[in-house]
Amino acid sequence: MTQLPLPNFVLRRSLGTLETWGFGFSGLLLWLGTAPAMNAALGPAAMWVWMPGAMIGVLLNLQVKRLGMHHPDISGGTPNYMTILLDHYPLLARYGAIGYWLGWISVPPMNAIILTNLIQENLATIGWSFDVMPWRVGFTLLPFIVAFSNTRTIGILHSFFVIPAIGFLATFCIQGLGWLATSPHGPGLFPESFSGVGVIDWAKWFFIAVYAVYGCETASSFVSDSRKPRKTLECLGVAAITIPLVYVVGSWILAKLATSGELGDSAYLNLTAAARPFWGNAASGLVTFLIASGCLLSSATAVSNCPRILYQLAKDRHLPALFTVVSPRGVIEPSLVFTLLMSLVCLVWGDIARVVMVTGTGYLASMLAIHWGLWLQRHRSDSLWPRWSLAFCLLEAVVLVVGGIAWSWQDWIVGLLLPLVILALATLAPCLPLAIFNLTWWQKRYRHQANVPRKDWVVFQVVTLLLLLCGAVTIGWFTRASLAKFGFGDHGAIFSIVLITVAFVGVAIAAWTTLSQMSAITEAREQIEQTLQELQQTQSQLVQTEKMSSLGQLVAGIAHEINNPVNFIYGNLEHIREYNRDLFRVLNLYRHYYPNPPQEIVDEIERVEVDFMELDSVKILNSMKLGSDRIREIVLSLRNFSRLDEAELKAVNIHEGIDSTLIILKHRLKAKAHRPAIKVIKHYSDLPPVECYPSQLNQVVMNIIGNAIDALEEVSDNRSYDDLETHPNEIHLFTSLFTVTNEQQIEVPWAEIAIADNGPGIPPEIQQRIFDPFFTTKPIGKGTGMGMSISYQIIAQKHGGQIECVSSPQQGTKFAIRIPLKQPTLSDNANAMLPTAIYR
Secondary structure, three states, rough: OOOOOOOOOOOOOOEEEHHHHHHHHHHHHHHHHHHHHHHHHHHHHHHHHHHHHHHHHHHHHHHHHHHHHHHOOOOOOOOHHHHHHHOOOOOOOHHHHHHHHHHHHHHHHHHHHHHHHHHHHHHHHHOOOOOHHHHHHHHHHHHHHHHOOOHHHHHHHHHHHHHHHHHHHHHHHHHHHHHHHHOOOOOOOOOOOOOOOOOHHHHHHHHHHHHHHHOOHHHHHOOOOOOOOHHHHHHHHHHHHHHHHHHHHHHHHHHHHOOOHHHHOOOOHHHHHHHHHHHHHHHHHHHHHHHHHHHHHHHHHHHHHHHHHHHHHHHHHOOOOOHOOOOOOOOOHHHHHHHHHHHHHHHHOHHHHHHHHHHHHHHHHHHHHHHHHHHOOOOOOOOHHHHHHHHHHHHHHHHHHHHHHOHHHHHHHHHHHHHHHHHHHHHHHHOOOOOHHHHHHHHHHHHHHHOOOOOOOOOHHHHHHHHHHHHHHHHHHHHHHHOOOOHHHHHHHHHHHHHHHHHHHHHHHHHHHHHHHHHHHHHHHHHHHHHHHHHHHHHHHHHHHHHHHHHHHHHHHHHHHHHHHHHHHHHHHHHHHHHHHHHHHHHHHHHHHHHOOOHHHHHHHHHHHHHHHHHHHHHHHHHHHHHHHHHHHHHHHHHHHHHHOOOOOEEEHHHHHHHHHHHHHHHHOOOEEEEEOOOEEEEEOOOEEEEOOHHHHHHHHHHHHHHHHHHHHHHHHHOOOOHHHHOOOOOEEEEEEEEOOOOOOOEEEEEEEEEEOOOOOHHHHHOOOOOOOOOOOOOOOOOOOOHHHHHHHHHHHHHOOOOEEEEOOOOOEEEEEEEEEOOOHHHHHOOOOOOOOOOO
């Protein structure tokens, strides 16, 4: 798919760990909708479906966690990891990702129907009736309304209810299992007989089970906008532990306790019947809370998950750039609009069984594609169990064909074709004559919002709050009057539904009123903090630039002024040496042929000591040669240090740069009245040329060695000269070569420079701030505190490397500088992996 360059729309890392974990655990609540129907159809034989399904679900969670560790910047989770695995089969990758997306877009309308039916059943007991369609539309739209307001609002709301919901679900499983094992009035924990299940029936219900038991990996969808991606991925491991508890233990409790044929496939009736023996009269209200929260929370997960799938597909060039649009508040609005439209289509269809069958076909096909991709990429380190993946792929292929056709071959064909239809619609959406599907329209909209001053909504917010409070009191008063003749146990179920629904509605209203203003304040504060941080970085960079510019000009002047006379002296030394040699040779010849000169000449030869002069003049000329060589070496070191002619990337011998720096600092290393010389011990490895900015890298080395000398001189003031001679101050210089494995599983060579001293060390509280701009421990006038901050920017930002400080009090300090041997290109840089091990 050929497209123009993508606009600069990115998801910010704004979600907290609790919010992403909430989205991850909501997949467990899908059990509430599938287990009762399977229990009604198969009874205890349903365990033959749930046990292998739970095992595959656990392994899938751990596999997705591994993929997330390797791809922390990928949004959308599982289906978008699949597009990476199937990068050589782009059409199959798009088909599988859209199939997965279809499995989730049907969740909000399906839950709206279930929730409306549940309310209808409970209100029928007290003689109330209502038109169901407006309620279904309302429950479908409710999570979308919250999701459109702010990217974090729905996450916080979700987290608030998912904790008690998962808590009650876990309690149901654990308490139910304990009651079966210990109660003398129960049917016992173990079955008297265990019936089997036919292959076709097994395939039919495994087809449905996949819809739930594979859906516990949704935390991976939020890794790219999580503030702590690794913490988010840990949810997958915890959810993997919980899957057998819910899907196996919970289903077994249903099979043992919900045995009446009159229960049908009603989730409410089956769960209430199973919970009543150990929850008593509270069973009705708690089960209703579970179902209501499960419906709304899984819907909230769906409306948060689906846009991220489309967003990442568009970023990876599988869909038009329209779907990469992200609002200033982090809402993926065009993708959310497209998801809403498809959900409303499912709602209008209205037949839950057929909706599940059609969308589930695409979902199961996507799971098959994921396991196939893992088998194809079996040699990659992020593919954990390729042989098991192949086995699961074959199993799912059988289930897809046998189970799908057994349910309805017409719906099965529609389900197989639907991802292609949706893919075509999404691809053609930007061509439709509707502004909402035009990329330019969204850009103009956000630009207009940024330029329009915010209105004062205080009056509107206060009036809205008053209306909500008064309305809530009025409705509560009349509702309680109508229910006065019933006990709480009779209408506790209605209370649970009203509680969760009112919470969602209240947050939806607040999200478009008060919370929008609070979000604006938060965004403004974050913008100010970001601007301040950028200002500090710019200031430090200006100081660094000016410092290097001044140093370069100074070195250039000194080198030029010294170099000319030195070249004059050095160039004439050889001529003087030759003249001296010739002169003494002529003198010796004269003395040989005229051995008896006049007395005056003899006296003069003795006075000037011609023999000594002949020997000493050679030594003097050698010393002058040595001195001029030394001066030329210093000039060359100055040039190597400043690298005035190497402002761009260049492959250089970093040992030469280190040696040049040591020559510059030699006057600080040599012995002084109060201390012996500081020893410099080199441990150089055989390094190839390193691609870097030589002048800036030399500046970093000079900053670190200079700080080491400062620390050693400071501690020397408190030690005697004899002690310093016995235990001298030392600076050790190490260089080494090592490799790092990048995202493409390619070993990339890196170089390390380690500078260690045996000084007093750096306290832990100072180590935490050592790279902060303007932080210094030196007295006023002795330092600006910019050296290490600039050093960090040079290594981390300019070279894509890492600088690390390791120190303990009285144990010395070591700085490790690590940079790639060859600087990566822009595309490679995004996939580069920084090393985590320090030099030992």
